[in-house]
Amino acid sequence: MEEIINKFSEDADKAIVHFEEELKKLRTGRAHPGMVDGVMAEAYGQKMPLIQLATISTPEPQLIQISPFDPNNLEAISSSIRENQTLGLNPMDDGKVIRVQIPPLTEERRKQIVKQLGEKVEDCMISMRNARHDGLKQAKSGDFSDDDKKHVQNRIDEEMSSKKKQVEELAKAKEQEILKI
Numbered sequence: 001m002e003e004i005i006n007k008f009s010e011d012a013d014k015a016i017v018h019f020e021e022e023l024k025k026l027r028t029g030r031a032h033p034g035m036v037d038g039v040m041a042e043a044y045g046q047k048m049p050l051i052q053l054a055t056i057s058t059p060e061p062q063l064i065q066i067s068p069f070d071p072n073n074l075e076a077i078s079s080s081i082r083e084n085q086t087l088g089l090n091p092m093d094d095g096k097v098i099r100v101q102i103p104p105l106t107e108e109r110r111k112q113i114v115k116q117l118g119e120k121v122e123d124c125m126i127s128m129r130n131a132r133h134d135g136l137k138q139a140k141s142g143d144f145s146d147d148d149k150k151h152v153q154n155r156i157d158e159e160m161s162s163k164k165k166q167v168e169e170l171a172k173a174k175e176q177e178i179l180k181i
Contacts, residue, residue: 001148004138005155011131012163019124019167026113026120027087028177031058031102035087036066041080043073053077054098066091066098074098105178113178121171125164132160 024034033056040047050056054068054077066081068074074093081091081100091100105113139152 001139001142001144001152004135004142004152005159007138008131008135008156009159011134012128012159015124015127015131016163016167016170018127019120020170022120022123023117023170023174026117026174026178027102027105028113028174029105029180030061031064031100033058033064035102036064036081036100039077039080039084039087041073041076043070043076050077050080062102062104064100064102066100067096068098071096110178114175117171117174117178121167124167128160128163128167132156 024032025038027035036050036056039050041050041053042048043053050066053070053073054066057065057067059065066077068077074095078091078093078098081087081089081098089100089102091098093099135156136153139149139156142149144152
């Protein structure tokens with residue numbers, strides 16, 4: 001029984017960790033290196049993540065600076081950032097370094113980002129509900145007494161409620177960060 005509960009808890013924690021990673025990609029009013037984490041650039045004949053091609057820093061609150069390890073990849077990195085529609089950023093390069101100015105968010109854009117946040121919350125909740133469903137199914141199919149099955153269900157529901165609260169707190173904090181001018 002403990003194995004089933006631990007498996008559910010593990011799966012729910014994985015969903016929350018993934019959710020936290022997704023939150024880093026959502027844009028707030030400030031620049032941060034995580035904004036370009038998902039960008040893949042064409043280098044050496046294959047698509048590679050930006051982190052493997054360059055050093056990413058934020059020298060100013062509204063600026064991301066990308067210093068390619070190999071200057072030959074400068075153009076590929078610039079174009080991959082420019083072509084990424086979800087970012088909506090326009091990089092500039094001086095032949096050595098790429099600078100990405102982060103424009104201030106408009107009220108409309110903030111609302112769009114909050115909507116994206118809601119979608120990410122729902123994706124996380126779906127993952128956790130799937131993990132809960134799997135745990136309950138495993139408990140029902142096991143050789144347990146009815147009391148044990150009920151106990152497992154109660155424990156999983158308690159865990160679920162706790163994890164859900166954690167996700168909601170993370171989402172609320174991120175929403176405040178997004179809406180803060």
